[in-house]
Amino acid sequence: MAPLSGASKTKHVAWRMLLTTHGLLVRRIEERLTEAGTIPLDWQDVLMALHEAPGGKLRPSDVAEFVLLSRAGISRRVERMCARGLIQREQHPSDRRSVFLSLTEKGRRTLFDFWPVYRAAIEETFTAALTAEKADTLSAILHGVLEKVGSDHHQTIYPAGITEEPQVGAG
Numbered sequence: 135m136a137p138l139s140g141a142s143k144t145k146h147v148a149w150r151m152l153l154t155t156h157g158l159l160v161r162r163i164e165e166r167l168t169e170a171g172t173i174p175l176d177w178q179d180v181l182m183a184l185h186e187a188p189g190g191k192l193r194p195s196d197v198a199e200f201v202l203l204s205r206a207g208i209s210r211r212v213e214r215m216c217a218r219g220l221i222q223r224e225q226h227p228s229d230r231r232s233v234f235l236s237l238t239e240k241g242r243r244t245l246f247d248f249w250p251v252y253r254a255a256i257e258e259t260f261t262a263a264l265t266a267e268k269a270d271t272l273s274a275i276l277h278g279v280l281e282k283v284g285s286d287h288h289q290t291i292y293p294a295g296i297t298e299e300p301q302v303g304a305g
Contacts, residue, residue, distance in 0.1 A: 159259050166255035172248045176201075177215055180208075181245040184221060184237045191224065191234040220244055 164175050173181075183200040184192060192200070198208035212235060215221045220241035226232035237245070264272065 162259045163252070163255040166258070167248075167251060170251040172251050173220070173244055175252075176211065177220070178245070178248060178252060180211060180215060180235075181220065181237060181241055181248075184235060185242070185245055191236045194233065194235060197235055215241075 160175065167175055179201040180197055183197050184190060194208055194212060198205055212221065216223065219238055221235050222238050224234045224236060226234060
């Protein structure tokens with residue numbers, strides 16, 4: 135294997151830094167969430183997907199796409215979240231083989247309670263290190279990477295952008 139040099143080395147270092155930063159940020163945010171006694175970080179994305187879904191319902195495969203999980207991975211997560219009473223399965227009215235997922239009232243309250251803790255953890259671990267200009271630059275860079283890999287996922291994650299805490303009763 136030939137050693138990297140010049141621009142290739144710089145880009146490889148950037149890649150490694152992205153992976154390391156992501157891993158450390160997730161670890162620190164999960165620590166804050168555990169200390170606060172909230173849900174696991176990887177449950178938040180399911181709750182948010184259902185909260186923002188038109189009509190508040192999604193098929194499990196749509197949730198899997200939203201959170202970038204396999205069908206098996208989403209099945210396990212959904213099972214655990216249903217057992218905790220955060221989400222529920224509903225049969226499709228005209229197709230008994232199809233199932234929709236939706237938030238329960240407990241799930242909606244949990245998301246509402248989770249959000250301030252999560253926002254504070256993000257601010258403490260990530261945004262505190264960024265100026266508005268650096269955040270714009272980083273967003274533009276990551277947007278370009280997502281476009282390069284042919285993903286429109288960045289448009290489906292937070293279509294309107296998350297600017298406020300989720301509201302109980304909304305969705």
